[in-house]
Amino acid sequence: MCGIVGLLIRRAEMRASLGQLAVPMLDCMGDRGPDSAGLAVFEDRVETTGLGFSLYCPGGEDDWDALLEQHRQLGGDEVSLDVNADNALLTSPLSPLAVAEWLEREWPGVDVLSAGSRIRLFKDEGHPRDIASRYDFESLVGTHLVGHTRMATESMVSPAHAHPFTAGEDFCLVHNGSLSNPNSVRRRLQRRGIAFQTDNDTEAGCRYLEWRMREGDSLEEAIEAAFGELDGFFTFLMATADKMVLVRDAFACKPAVVAETEDYVAVGSEFRALAHLPGVADAHVYEPSPQTIYSWSVVEAGSTQTTAVVS
Amino acid sequence: MSDSREFDLAATSVRELNQYLHAELPGSDVTRISVQNPNGQHSIGAGLDCPVEVDIHGHAGYFIAGMNKQARVTVHGNVGWSVGENMMSGQVRVNGHASESAGASAHGGLLVIDGDASSRCGISLKGGNVVVAGDVGHFSAFMAQAGTMVVCGNAGANLGDSLYEAVIYVGGSIDSLGADAREEPMEASDVEALRDLLTEAGLEGDAENFRRVGSARSLYHWNAEAHQEY
Numbered sequence: 001m002c003g004i005v006g007l008l009i010r011r012a013e014m015r016a017s018l019g020q021l022a023v024p025m026l027d028c029m030g031d032r033g034p035d036s037a038g039l040a041v042f043e044d045r046v047e048t049t050g051l052g053f054s055l056y057c058p059g060g061e062d063d064w065d066a067l068l069e070q071h072r073q074l075g076g077d078e079v080s081l082d083v084n085a086d087n088a089l090l091t092s093p094l095s096p097l098a099v100a101e102w103l104e105r106e107w108p109g110v111d112v113l114s115a116g117s118r119i120r121l122f123k124d125e126g127h128p129r130d131i132a133s134r135y136d137f138e139s140l141v142g143t144h145l146v147g148h149t150r151m152a153t154e155s156m157v158s159p160a161h162a163h164p165f166t167a168g169e170d171f172c173l174v175h176n177g178s179l180s181n182p183n184s185v186r187r188r189l190q191r192r193g194i195a196f197q198t199d200n201d202t203e204a205g206c207r208y209l210e211w212r213m214r215e216g217d218s219l220e221e222a223i224e225a226a227f228g229e230l231d232g233f234f235t236f237l238m239a240t241a242d243k244m245v246l247v248r249d250a251f252a253c254k255p256a257v258v259a260e261t262e263d264y265v266a267v268g269s270e271f272r273a274l275a276h277l278p279g280v281a282d283a284h285v286y287e288p289s290p291q292t293i294y295s296w297s298v299v300e301a302g303s304t305q306t307t308a309v310v311s
Numbered sequence: 312m313s314d315s316r317e318f319d320l321a322a323t324s325v326r327e328l329n330q331y332l333h334a335e336l337p338g339s340d341v342t343r344i345s346v347q348n349p350n351g352q353h354s355i356g357a358g359l360d361c362p363v364e365v366d367i368h369g370h371a372g373y374f375i376a377g378m379n380k381q382a383r384v385t386v387h388g389n390v391g392w393s394v395g396e397n398m399m400s401g402q403v404r405v406n407g408h409a410s411e412s413a414g415a416s417a418h419g420g421l422l423v424i425d426g427d428a429s430s431r432c433g434i435s436l437k438g439g440n441v442v443v444a445g446d447v448g449h450f451s452a453f454m455a456q457a458g459t460m461v462v463c464g465n466a467g468a469n470l471g472d473s474l475y476e477a478v479i480y481v482g483g484s485i486d487s488l489g490a491d492a493r494e495e496p497m498e499a500s501d502v503e504a505l506r507d508l509l510t511e512a513g514l515e516g517d518a519e520n521f522r523r524v525g526s527a528r529s530l531y532h533w534n535a536e537a538h539q540e541y
Binding site: 255271274275285287290 | 352353369370391392408410429430449
């Protein structure tokens with residue numbers, strides 16, 4: 001099964017409540033995916049000279065101080081570390097490649113979950129409710145987030161196999177469904193030098209889309225290409241620094257419901273994940289059509305929706 | 312004077328409600344049930360088997376009024392997947408939109424959707440009647456065996472794929488017909504039957520202007536020479 005949730009806040013004053021509104025969504029979708037969960041939040045960060053790296057180190061509470069100290073010797077005083085249980089956001093002027101190589105050399109037990117100027121990513125094993133409380137998701141503040149509750153069907157249960165998956169910077173994807181050709185997609189990308197962390201089908205889809213974008217496609221163009229390349233069932237919910245994008249495959253076997261108001265756009269696998277949201281009784285509630293791209297932007301003066309129909 | 316009962320699903324579980332509907336309601340003096348705050352929960356009113364009016368106020372989840380017998384259930388909102396699935400008799404009405412597989416496998420009774428129904432509406436219909444005031448999505452009436460599906464709006468792709476003996480009437484456009492489905496002439500008996508169904512569903516519609524879709528019956532027997540091309 002698996003559950004997906006997404007929330008993009010249109011009214012700026014509500015961005016402080018992003019986490020509070022999202023936790024019941026994730027908790028409710030625990031019924032569809034009880035084995036692991038995660039979310040990616042896009043924060044309004046103060047201008048820094050570096051990127052933010054979400055780091056994950058199971059049982060890593062005792063290591064964070066030493067890790068910060070050592071990274072400051074490389075990156076200087078601008079390096080900071082915001083610790084949240086087994087997860088920490090490292091802000092560093094070093095490149096993603098330099099950070100990854102340093103971690104591999106000095107801190108092999110630490111995984112990089114995401115990189116970017118706005119994304120912060122959490123994922124872990126366990127019931128979504130427990131993960132939300134472990135990392136205090138209620139306190140999250142930002143413009144938008146996407147989350148996932150996993151019921152593993154095609155690859156093992158582990159924090160690395162939990163969603164969201166990321167590739168590149170400020171891009172992530174959550175998936176309900178299963179791809180039937182992830183191995184051939186992965187092999188083709190590997191021949192281009194793209195490295196994979198898991199054997200998971202969603203990672204193949206995520207890296208495919210990010211590769212298309214690096215080749216010059218917009219996310220929407222990358223998705224149109226994916227309709228021809230990715231075989232299988234999917235409801236994909238994606239986020240970039242300023243967008244949330246939803247798409248279902250042509251057969252639309254995997255559900256999604258959207259609720260839109262002037263204040264927010266909310267996406268869930270089922271309506272009951274959205275039932276607690278303020279004003280949802282008067283929201284425009286609808287089911288996204290198959291093979292149609294729904295894209296919502298974060299803009300200061302009210303957000304707009306653009307929809308492209310792909311034939 | 313008939314009795315009524317109200318259930319608030321913000322305070323009572325669906326299981327408690329359904330246990331009441333199954334065990335205590337039949338044979339009692341209660342003839343009306345009102346359900347508040349469904350909040351998208353699943354299986355509300357599944358397995359009803361007595362003549363009662365049930366009103367669900369708000370959006371409901373999956374399998375609403377599934378396996379219904381005798382009861383008249385109205386949802387004042389949208390529903391998720393498989394509303395009225397396996398209905399045997401009675402009536403289920405959705406004032407809003409319905410998600411996928413509305414009326415799946417219904418053996419009898421009438422399902423009315425005042426809004427649109429999504430994909431696979433009336434899949435495997437087995438004798439029930441499904442009337443949709445709006446549009447239906449792709450693969451509707453897939454493998455429908457008996458009964459009638461009425462679409463007052465437009466039908467999505469692959470309508471009536473692998474149809475058996477169910478009949479489909481469409482008021483609007485049809486994106487495409489599925490394998491073995493074909494358009495057939497509207498006879499006087501079709502117009503009469505459709506008019507009766509629209510009246511029973513409480514919907515307006517000019518029965519003469521509907522099109523009839525039935526099975527070409529070419530898939531009834533295995534054809535080794537078809538090479539899986541249909």
